[in-house]
Amino acid sequence: MTNSTPLAVLEHVFGYHQFRGNQAAVIDTLVAGDDALVLMPTGGGKSLCYQIPSLVREGTGVIISPLIALMQDQVSALEELGVRAGYLNSTLSSQQVWQTELALQRGELDLLYVAPERLLQERTLDLLHNSRIALFAIDEAHCVAQWGHDFRADYLRLDILHRVFPQVPRIALTATADVRTRAEIIERLGLAEARQFISGFDRPNIQYRIQQKNNPRQQLLRFLREEQKDNAGIVYCLSRNKVEQTAAWLCGEGIEALPYHAGLPAETRAANQHRFLREEGLVMVATIAFGMGIDKPDVRFVAHLDLPKSIEAYYQETGRAGRDGQAATALLLYGLEDVVKLRQMMGNSEGNEQFKRHEQQRLQAMLGLCEITTCRRQTLLRYFGDNLDEPCGNCDCCLTPPETWDATEAVRMALSCVYRTNQRFGANHVIDVLRGSENERLMSLGHNHVSTYGIGKHLSADEWRSVFRQLVARGYLDVDPDGYGSLQLNDGCRAMLRGEETIRMRRESRTTGQQQSRRPAVDIAPEDLGLWHALRACRKTLAEAQGVPPYVIFHDATLREMLEHRPLNERELLALTGVGDSKLERFGEAFLEVIRNYEYAD
Template structure:
């Protein structure tokens, strides 16, 4: 007697109820219809093709680009009593022959095959000799030439419609905007497929994006304070940075393993197996790692470099919290990331159209980084999904960003970019603004410019933040061919002419303070002199007024002064713990201390 989908769900997989659209998808496939399924990571996509493969007559063919994970997936099915096998390039001729024979003899319920193997004439001939239940095209976004995971072999999967017109096909992905969805439909000839879009929200994931200033300290604090005993992934842009970060984390007492395409297949497989099977493992990786990772208890994903697109960010962060339990993501990014990615795009061998689309994707990613509203709403909107209320589980919701009227400072920055010839990077422009004296400034005679030193009252880190936000918002362009040279564009005209104002995010300086405080040290060594001076000022005023120092200002207020370096009464008034009364009674003394430290 043929089992029903629900009985297989319960008896084979051990679940009592279907989730979301699973039942509808399975019903469509069992009836012989095609389907396109968009379901967030951890939503149960695999059951959508595994159960119909067991219900329908024949063998279910699962096309997956994840050779390294096929063995694990097949082994898991074996544990459930499902007859499954795989065909890929890692097998010996004898092993492949035995699997093919088992399928030919009707001894397999499911076969996992890599796309490059599937499109070979030998494999197609073999498939024509057996009864096929369905074709499941996993990670279907790989068919998109504009996507971050493009696989050329996926473009040839349109042959399934021609070769096997009566076999139902299901394409599945967790990552596809509207454009990518349309491309999947067109390239895989799924125009008549039923579409099941289950939303993109992962409410258990907390999204955090921070300015990158001391990335090692920021990451270390994140891990020690929140995830000391958890498994997670740390993404880096380059292989070299992966190696260095894994080595450094290991020296700090974590079990950290590297993963990138430059390692031997044996090392990659060994490290991946440890990550999947052991607890408290941190995988430090490039984007070569992660697609299809089934580990449910990844509690965090951290990015030490800016992802190239929101699609990449969504997919990589989606590897956290597949079990539905709380998980955290942390992205650290700075202007240097933008420059590096734009240089990579400019030097790529892609067409101009490809480069233009890549630039649009990067701009969308920058927009997500710089918004002051709910990040989850913006993230979901990008995929055509909606969230009617702020999520309450991202950094923008939990600790709303402070903004400030940066119009005057922005005009200074834009003017300095213009005066220096629109050819220098942020570092040199900031040196000119702050009135630095160095060989580069002297050699170009930039100490004679009208913008030389006009911004010395603003700290270097704050200038970096200003310029980064101007680039992200499209007021400044980065010349990828000229080593990150800054250039004006039409968007900045209104501000330069005084016709418009601009509010910017005030970055909170995430430094060694929290980690150091845990170890009994108050602040970074570089800030120690100003910290001591602020405390001395507080102690003197406390003695004069006959009160404990905390009555003047709490430590938290002094730390905020240390981070933001206010030099005007209005700026000081924006510091937590400084009201109008204390501003009038103590403000001048503290402002004088900060001004002396800045100059």
């Protein structure tokens, strides 16, 4: 295939008719033998940036990926396209390893996926020396950065590629990296001379919604039943215990859900991941151990039941929804208890003081995103150095603009009460003092005699919780990470206590705000539903026969084009997005028959 042009490979192998964004420039860079650093949002087509040059250049493209559990699916998807692909990792038998190594040496592989720990073995490096290598692709490159959201020590040694194979072009790819993480990737991988391709980070098909926790299980259940019925999605939780409890509870509510976290047996994780990729309409309840590299295009929602520790983590995780470009929703429920828990985890981490300080700054930025009253997407993109000139119209702040109120007097009461109780207590105790509670603990501490006792009865406990949460988010109060979440004054609150500042705060809605921003997850016209379901049934049958997930046969987007254009012959089918030569030959007639049956039915 080395005599083909990139555009010919795009059309005949992958079934696309034009490149998107920076894809063509990245591919030309690698084909010419130069290095590249690529930042492209999830679903933006990063894999084509190294797959096509691997097919155009002489030799085999070697892809370094941390995703051992997904390599087989990635290779299977390429094989369905007629691409010669293989992988080397710890799941293979010695016979399978030998066969793959032999195929590499004989030049019988277009792409080879390798886990970083396998790549770094002397045996593998010798094998690569004795093979023709087209390029090295370092996928999920943020793993190299300790400031990133998924630090992996194995990646720190990948600069060996620069030293040992100086003539082989390299490409490092990630979906999210702020300026600091980007600089560390360049330094650690020796990519100072690489061309940088930074695409816009916007995913306009994702609707961002962030809400205060108010019976979060019921909020989630309402969301799933009213908006996401029978849709595939991911629910993220902070702890393993919460993952298992939430998955079991959802099953009890009639929603098919699977747990996933690093503490489960490897075979259970693999089985649950396998089901999620191959079956339709499953909900995966997981810690952040799940999701990186998941290539399932029809994930319709990502819901967070706990606060992510950074905007990078949030953006990476929400980016797993709507990879097919269709409408998707990112729902985050959070409360002050999340901030306390995360700060305690950071305070107890083994990182040095600089690392802890950077992590606190990232958490503060995440809190800021939660508490803004303006367009969330504009703030999100600005964090990554991207700009959106106008409000997006597709986040909760745009769809249902939050009400604000002059909270200056309440804030001064709150800050004064933290001071009067000696900055040793969490929000719930301070709220009890403000509201004049007569609980035994408060009385025993003598806090019924402080000057702020009972001065805040005009606000409910929930309203006070909102005030304290926003004060922490805006940097007026700190949370002690070493104690029990006690609130502490800082320099940021001085002007407020002196009466030199005023402040307006978001007024929390008493509803979840879901109804105002709902939209149908499936927008198939009623008269087309019969053909739609028949096409999906055909895809499922073929996928089961091939032992691959349904989306490997065709994405939903391709089925929608079939629905719209109703192709009746191979030429018309080949004109659709996602239909290449190999898939046309292997699957085309089955889908054409389904369409003809509907077109010619009486």
